[in-house]
Amino acid sequence: MSYIEELQQLLTPKQVSTNETTLEQHGRDEGYHPLSLPDAVVFPASTEDVQKVVAFANERRIPLIPFGLGTSLEGHVIPYQGGISLDLSLMNKVLDVRPQDFLVKVQPGLTRTQLNKELKKHGLFFSVDPGADATLGGMAATNASGTTSVKYGIMRDQVKDLEVVLPDGKVIHTGGMAAKSSSGLHLNGLIVGSEGTLGVITELTLQVYGIPEAIMAGRATFPTVQAAVDAVTMIRTSGISIARMELVDARSIQQVNKINELHYAERPTLFLEFHGNEAGLKQDVAFAQEIVNDFGCEELQFELDTKAQAQLWEVRHNLAYAFIHGSPGRKMMVTDVSVPLTELAGAIQDTRAAIEKEGLDGAVLGHVGDGNYHALFMIDMKDEEEVARAKRLNEHIVHYALARGGTCTGEHGVGVGKAIYQRQEHGAAFEVMKAIKTALDPNGIMNPGKIFID
Amino acid sequence: MSYIEELQQLLTPKQVSTNETTLEQHGRDEGYHPLSLPDAVVFPASTEDVQKVVAFANERRIPLIPFGLGTSLEGHVIPYQGGISLDLSLMNKVLDVRPQDFLVKVQPGLTRTQLNKELKKHGLFFSVDPGADATLGGMAATNASGTTSVKYGIMRDQVKDLEVVLPDGKVIHTGGMAAKSSSGLHLNGLIVGSEGTLGVITELTLQVYGIPEAIMAGRATFPTVQAAVDAVTMIRTSGISIARMELVDARSIQQVNKINELHYAERPTLFLEFHGNEAGLKQDVAFAQEIVNDFGCEELQFELDTKAQAQLWEVRHNLAYAFIHGSPGRKMMVTDVSVPLTELAGAIQDTRAAIEKEGLDGAVLGHVGDGNYHALFMIDMKDEEEVARAKRLNEHIVHYALARGGTCTGEHGVGVGKAIYQRQEHGAAFEVMKAIKTALDPNGIMNPGKIFID
Numbered sequence: 001m002s003y004i005e006e007l008q009q010l011l012t013p014k015q016v017s018t019n020e021t022t023l024e025q026h027g028r029d030e031g032y033h034p035l036s037l038p039d040a041v042v043f044p045a046s047t048e049d050v051q052k053v054v055a056f057a058n059e060r061r062i063p064l065i066p067f068g069l070g071t072s073l074e075g076h077v078i079p080y081q082g083g084i085s086l087d088l089s090l091m092n093k094v095l096d097v098r099p100q101d102f103l104v105k106v107q108p109g110l111t112r113t114q115l116n117k118e119l120k121k122h123g124l125f126f127s128v129d130p131g132a133d134a135t136l137g138g139m140a141a142t143n144a145s146g147t148t149s150v151k152y153g154i155m156r157d158q159v160k161d162l163e164v165v166l167p168d169g170k171v172i173h174t175g176g177m178a179a180k181s182s183s184g185l186h187l188n189g190l191i192v193g194s195e196g197t198l199g200v201i202t203e204l205t206l207q208v209y210g211i212p213e214a215i216m217a218g219r220a221t222f223p224t225v226q227a228a229v230d231a232v233t234m235i236r237t238s239g240i241s242i243a244r245m246e247l248v249d250a251r252s253i254q255q256v257n258k259i260n261e262l263h264y265a266e267r268p269t270l271f272l273e274f275h276g277n278e279a280g281l282k283q284d285v286a287f288a289q290e291i292v293n294d295f296g297c298e299e300l301q302f303e304l305d306t307k308a309q310a311q312l313w314e315v316r317h318n319l320a321y322a323f324i325h326g327s328p329g330r331k332m333m334v335t336d337v338s339v340p341l342t343e344l345a346g347a348i349q350d351t352r353a354a355i356e357k358e359g360l361d362g363a364v365l366g367h368v369g370d371g372n373y374h375a376l377f378m379i380d381m382k383d384e385e386e387v388a389r390a391k392r393l394n395e396h397i398v399h400y401a402l403a404r405g406g407t408c409t410g411e412h413g414v415g416v417g418k419a420i421y422q423r424q425e426h427g428a429a430f431e432v433m434k435a436i437k438t439a440l441d442p443n444g445i446m447n448p449g450k451i452f453i454d
Numbered sequence: 455m456s457y458i459e460e461l462q463q464l465l466t467p468k469q470v471s472t473n474e475t476t477l478e479q480h481g482r483d484e485g486y487h488p489l490s491l492p493d494a495v496v497f498p499a500s501t502e503d504v505q506k507v508v509a510f511a512n513e514r515r516i517p518l519i520p521f522g523l524g525t526s527l528e529g530h531v532i533p534y535q536g537g538i539s540l541d542l543s544l545m546n547k548v549l550d551v552r553p554q555d556f557l558v559k560v561q562p563g564l565t566r567t568q569l570n571k572e573l574k575k576h577g578l579f580f581s582v583d584p585g586a587d588a589t590l591g592g593m594a595a596t597n598a599s600g601t602t603s604v605k606y607g608i609m610r611d612q613v614k615d616l617e618v619v620l621p622d623g624k625v626i627h628t629g630g631m632a633a634k635s636s637s638g639l640h641l642n643g644l645i646v647g648s649e650g651t652l653g654v655i656t657e658l659t660l661q662v663y664g665i666p667e668a669i670m671a672g673r674a675t676f677p678t679v680q681a682a683v684d685a686v687t688m689i690r691t692s693g694i695s696i697a698r699m700e701l702v703d704a705r706s707i708q709q710v711n712k713i714n715e716l717h718y719a720e721r722p723t724l725f726l727e728f729h730g731n732e733a734g735l736k737q738d739v740a741f742a743q744e745i746v747n748d749f750g751c752e753e754l755q756f757e758l759d760t761k762a763q764a765q766l767w768e769v770r771h772n773l774a775y776a777f778i779h780g781s782p783g784r785k786m787m788v789t790d791v792s793v794p795l796t797e798l799a800g801a802i803q804d805t806r807a808a809i810e811k812e813g814l815d816g817a818v819l820g821h822v823g824d825g826n827y828h829a830l831f832m833i834d835m836k837d838e839e840e841v842a843r844a845k846r847l848n849e850h851i852v853h854y855a856l857a858r859g860g861t862c863t864g865e866h867g868v869g870v871g872k873a874i875y876q877r878q879e880h881g882a883a884f885e886v887m888k889a890i891k892t893a894l895d896p897n898g899i900m901n902p903g904k905i906f907i908d
Contacts, residue, residue: 183872369633426637
């Protein structure tokens with residue numbers, strides 16, 4: 001009897017698939033990393049199911065890769081050593097909403113859009129907003145963030161408790177429902193961002209927020225990237241309560257115009273959003289207007305109604321797709337670094353110059369309030385020489401960020417794409433991370449080949 | 455040659471003290487836990503000094519206890535197994551202020567008041583505000599918080615990077631200068647709150663904030679604790695940007711009046727503080743006023759000028775001292791739990807009833823925006839029966855919090871006092887914590903007898 005047949009007996013036959021299409025769906029993510037198929041895809045329906053599969057895999061030394069929706073960008077979920085892809089899509093319930101505690105308990109297969117639909121009924125929202133409509137389990141696994149983290153924080157900041165199935169099949173809780181705790185070692189923060197290398201997240205207790213009284217969004221264009229970043233720094237220094245501040249470079253606006261038939265000025269552009277009470281917002285927006293004008297803002301447009309605001313953010317969020325649609329037959333390579341705010345303008349300019357030097361085309365954009373930006377380029381994966389140029393460019397951008405106290409990934413995570421930079425970024429601390437990995441997963445079954453490759 | 459003489463040769467003779475007064479100063483903290491002397495107190499002047507001492511202690515299996523200012527409350531720094539108390543007071547410099555990156559780099563022996571004095575020159579402040587003027591290294595070790603965490607977060611939220619000397623003498627950095635990162639396992643969060651059981655913090659990079667444009671502080675009294683907590687919950691739900699919300703119960707106000715010759719109404723009282731821009735603050739304060747009135751507020755007083763505000767917070771911060779001064783010959787036992795906000799009023803009322811049932815006297819007060827509160831009682835440590843009652847009361851309060859999804863310590867940390875509750879609170883996760891402790895400190899030299907006692 002094959003191990004797949006044994007798995008079918010352990011759960012039910014229909015929870016274990018070897019259908020070719022299903023294997024392929026679980027052999028890739030949304031990045032450029034090559035396909036690699038799992039032996040089987042398993043669909044647990046409960047924590048008990050997960051325990052059974054994990055204990056089985058651990059006993060047999062079979063690689064096990066937790067899978068949400070496959071929206072990762074650095075090959076996190078690709079089973080390069082085969083084994084079991086553990087698809088958590090059946091575990092997608094909202095288990096409990098506690099509005100007065102600002103807490104919600106959910107299963108890992110729920111997406112952030114589904115959660116926000118439920119929370120809206122209570123006047124609440126979940127803040128973390130990456131581009132993709134990822135699952136909350138996946139967002140915790142990669143420590144996702146996105147446009148709103150400058151005000152509300154990243155995924156790690158929202159996680160109050162995780163139920164985790166460890167490689168030996170035991171279930172732990174990493175936190176609790178108190179708003180804060182100084183009890184014991186902080187396992188919440190350790191599991192968040194561990195990318196399925198330490199265990200399987202089967203339940204999340206997350207912090208949520210009241211929907212703000214007033215929201216205002218706007219768009220400001222600048223003559224140079226430096227001017228835009230200087231304005232961002234000044235807005236942050238001034239204490240303005242800004243919820244989103246996104247930079248999109250001129251080449252990217254050009255592509256957005258082309259694909260969406262828009263006529264935005266093709267200049268470095270800030271997309272801004274303010275949250276607060278009516279009176280405070282008015283003062284903040286007026287102050288921000290003064291600041292952007294001081295830094296040579298050429299065009300400034302605020303959107304007051306919800307629909308126009310939604311359209312504005314649609315443009316920002318669809319930027320990657322504008323390049324994908326505009327580059328048939330090519331794969332998107334996106335890199336994601338974060339640097340101290342004072343290094344941001346220099347880093348973005350260096351990246352743009354490096355893109356041109358390598359003769360590639362692409363966007364530079366980012367969550368500039370956090371010093372986090374992405375460079376995105378469309379690659380013909382069959383053209384080895386072009387792939388080599390793209391990899392050299394990626395490496396250049398990462399080295400630049402690391403040399404300035406930054407990180408090789410601000411939000412996308414390590415997966416396979418950034419694993420080669422772990423030792424360079426973390427130095428001796430990488431040995432500590434490996435010691436923790438070995439202590440928790442001595443047989444190395446959990447998502448092997450990710451983060452810890454040497 | 456004794457190991458102390460060897461240490462004197464390893465550093466310099468004056469950096470190693472066995473002076474009786476010095477030993478006694480390092481044999482206690484500000485809590486009720488009994489004195490226990492170290493063999494010697496060592497004063498490193500650099501990371502290299504720390505490396506030498508740690509490697510020496512590890513080779514000889516000598517207990518090593520990092521020591522800041524000894525303001526802990528649960529016996530964290532008391533050397534119950536003798537060994538070396540590593541006093542970091544010589545390492546107390548501000549190394550770098552980067553105003554536009556909102557970062558500061560400091561040594562662990564610097565206190566938060568010293569840091570804020572330096573930051574004020576740049577229009578910045580460091581937000582974490584426990585009662586004591588603790589060192590920043592100690593605050594990171596215990597994951598301190600205090601009155602402002604409802605808006606700015608706890609110590610763990612401020613730490614961007616730590617330099618840590620591990621038990622084998624190696625130096626690691628746990629993070630970087632980027633505002634966010636998804637690179638590797640999150641060691642920042644793991645070291646913060648580890649109470650010197652994993653290594654010695656020798657440098658901290660911390661997030662700081664711009665001083666807000668406007669601050670308003672006030673005091674509101676209520677007929678019942680329930681009414682005060684209901685007002686707190688509604689203020690939080692309404693999205694008001696409140697920076698501090700402290701509850702002090704009627705008995706505590708009585709003691710404050712007595713010691714400070716004040717005439718505050720002896721009722722459950724909220725101390726509130728709002729940070730924001732002028733216009734936003736005005737709207738927030740007006741809204742908060744409506745809310746507290748809706749919940750039966752009896753007396754409401756706002757302070758506009760800085761001096762009156764400082765006096766208001768002086769009263770709140772000196773509350774523990776009001777009990778200490780009023781109870782000569784007694785030791786303060788303070789317990790510190792945190793519960794979900796919806797459980798807070800019930801928990802505080804249960805605590806007050808339990809204090810009375812045990813025939814003890816004391817205060818109930820807390821950072822109620824976080825669901826975190828303290829019960830504080832003055833104990834005659836020579837009266838065994840009274841000590842037993844106090845311990846029973848402490849245990850009752852902890853069990854009540856744990857049964858409702860809370861934590862045995864919201865901010866004071868585990869030390870020896872809360873170590874007995876670790877298994878109950880964390881269950882199987884406690885084994886994971888112990889595995890991490892063993893992986894990092896296989897010889898168990900780092901602050902033995904704290905957190906991990908069974």
